[in-house]
Amino acid sequence: MGAPQARPGPQVSQRSEPPERPRAEDSVSHRPGAPAAAPRFSVLTPVFETGPALLEEMLASVASQSFGDWEHVLVDDGSASPQVWEWLVAAARADGRVRVVRRELNGGIVAATNDALAVARGEFVALLDHDDVLHSGALAAVSAALDAHDDVDFVYTDEDIITMAGRRSSPYRKPDWSPETLCSQMYTCHLSVFRRSVVEAVGGYRAGFDGSQDYDLTLRVGEVARRVVHVPEVLYHWRAAPTSVAGNADAKPHAFENARRAVGAHLARVGFEGVAVRDRERVNLCHIEPRLVSEPLVSVVLPTAGSVREVRGRWRVLVEGCVESLLERATWGRWELVLVVDPRTDAHVVERVRSLARERLRLVPSRGEFNFAAMVNAGVAAARGEQVLLLNDDTEVLSPDFMERLLVYSLQPDIGAVGAKLYFGDGRIQHVGVVAFEGRPAHCYWGYRGSSPGYFANARFARNCLAVTGACLMVGKDKYDEVGGMSTSFPISYNDVDLCLKLGHRGYRTVVNPNAELHHFESSTRVGLELPPDELALLRRRWASVLDRDPYYGAGFAPETPNFVSVGGAGG
Structure with missing residues (x-):
């Protein structure tokens, strides 16, 4: 369940102003029977003009948790309807673990959540929106x-969408x-x-x-967290209400611009040489546009046997x-070509x-x-560039x-291999x-x-x-050398996968960036050789534990295909 521990990032230097402390008389005290010691979880819920049915369902989803060591802190953010406060007070009187705070003026979700955080006593805080629903086993699984x-x-879990009528769909x-x-998408969410x-x-x-306050917080916590754990179970039901992004992407247009700003601030804090821009079609996605300050020499290592193939109706x-295509189209100026020549290559081709x-x-x-x-190892050994x-x-x-x-990813100290989208x-x-499948x-x-967006658009953004x-x-090049380069025990295939897994074993993450695009007229580098089954067997002997449990392609997908087809329905 747990992901490998991330290397610690830089500490956050900017700190928000302390939230306004709620007045003591506005808080409903714990009733008899409430736990005397601080609970493990404080569930934080800002509330504003919530309807009675949705409020009752949300409250009941916390009250019915199989794990009982929690408090539920709710902040009425200045709701005009007096019934909202009355319902919250009634809930607190019925269960001593419920604590409520009232703001006289509406301050927005950031102010209200900070008020909840200010009075929270739990070791951990769980975030629950006022119209959403927790699975009854959510806190037990997190605990x-x-x-x-x-x-x-x-800790974060999987989630799905729940309609106003209570129908669930679109498991994520x-x-x-x-x-x-x-950095591309607020994927942890709920x-x-x-x-x-x-x-x-x-x-x-x-x-x-506002609207992306959780995203901004998650980015800042992720920079300093010692360990982040994913629980691969659908334990949160996000309400598709007309005022919710889950039900209407136009409900909070400011949220997406604030998301871009949050990502941009993160990039600046961690030293990414790029800026965040919004996707032109998918408003909830961000891309990193390179703004490179470094000017590393890139050594393009190109093995060749001088193969000829028909491309677009012509032999070449x-x-x-x-x-x-490199010379005519590539805009990066600092590169060298390391041509690794198979002995069967025609001399005229080399010339x-x-x-x-x-x-x-x-x-x-x-x-x-x-x-x-x-061949690749020989090319890298001869390379003069800092990046290969x-x-x-x-x-x-x-x-x-x-x-x-x-480069914008490869230059990061914690990133190893970076790949492109090929057509x-x-x-x-x-x-x-590449995913591990079967x-x-x-x-x-x-x-x-080529235009397929993928599962929740994951063929469209860097991930x-x-x-x-x-x-x-x-x-x-230093990372390539650190892991010993490509293993020559894989002369034909899987040498690239083995390289990525070796880098991953050393703590380097792999990234694919679909915004880097090339054609690939596949397999022409191989000179008529078939893929030997013993190479897959060797890969399995080395990496069975990873291949049997891909951290980026987990349970819940259909066993017939490696294409992120959810058993519970397709993603949006």
Whole structure:
């Protein structure tokens, strides 16, 4: 259940102003029978003009928790209807674990939640919106996750949508802790439970982020959390109300701009050389546009056998087309070409590449039997760049700034391999990340139309994944060397997956960025060789525990396909 411990990030220097303390007379005291000691959980719920049926259902979902060591802190944020306060007072009188606070003036969700946080006594705070519903086992499951490790600072669960009529749909099966995914989408969302001392240490909720206040808090907590744990169960039901983003994306247009601002502030704090921009079509997504200050030399390591293939109705030498596309389209100026030449390559092909690449070219001869991993290792050994880009000779650049879009992630100290979105010649998806499926690596969305958004749009934004293909893979040269490069025990296939898993074992995360796009006229680098089954068997011997439980592709997906098809329904 737990994700590997993240390396600690920089401390947050900015702190919000202390929230206005609620007046003591506005709080309803615990009734007889309430626990004397501080509870494990404080469930925080800001309330504003909530209807009686929804309020009752929300309150009942907390009261019916199978784990009973909790308090429920509700803040009436100046509701005009006096009945709201009366209902809250009645709930507090009925159950000593319910505590209520009243604000005379409406201050917004940030102020109201900070008021709840100010009086909370629990070791952990759980966030529950005023019209949503908890699964009866939610707090029990979170408590069990906390018991597994004493350094857990943040727990989140899976969620689904519940209609006004109570019908549930669209279960969201989330990945384990994925910092780069979080920069693209507020994927942790509900249910989120934080160690209260950590929330207070980062400054609580910040004014100016209404509608995305949880996103801003999660980004700041994620920077300092010692351990983040994902509970892969649907334990929160998000209400699709007309005033909720779950039911109407236009209900809170300010929320999406505040989300972009929250991501931008995070990028600045952690030293990302990029800025956050909103997706043009999916308003809840962000992308990182590179604003590179560093100017690393990129060594493009390109193994070739000089293969010829028909592309768009014409025969062409693939390596020549690849190099031409780099020279004509790539906007990153600081790169060299390390051409690793198979001994069967026609000498005329090498000379043509030399005439194209000129002073950028470094030739590395390959000797012996074909071993793709050995060829790549030889190229990296000869590389002079701080960053290496492994590139198949059967690729063609589509997005001119693809190197920048890989660099913006590869330059981060905690990120290892970074991959791109690759298309077949007809525009269908060839690669947008590797998942472990049935105990083996598989390309998700292989053969899907190029515009397919994927599960909750995850084919559209940069995210963490188990591995990326070596057809286009960027990694810091020092990190590549740290793990010993590609294993030559995988001469044909799975050498890229093994490399990503070795990097992951050392604590480096893998990222696929769909905004870096290339064509991939697949498998032409291989000289007529079939994939030997013993390579998969070796990969299984090395990495069975990871391949049997992909942290980014968990339970709840249909067993027939590696394409994020939820058993409970498709994602939006």
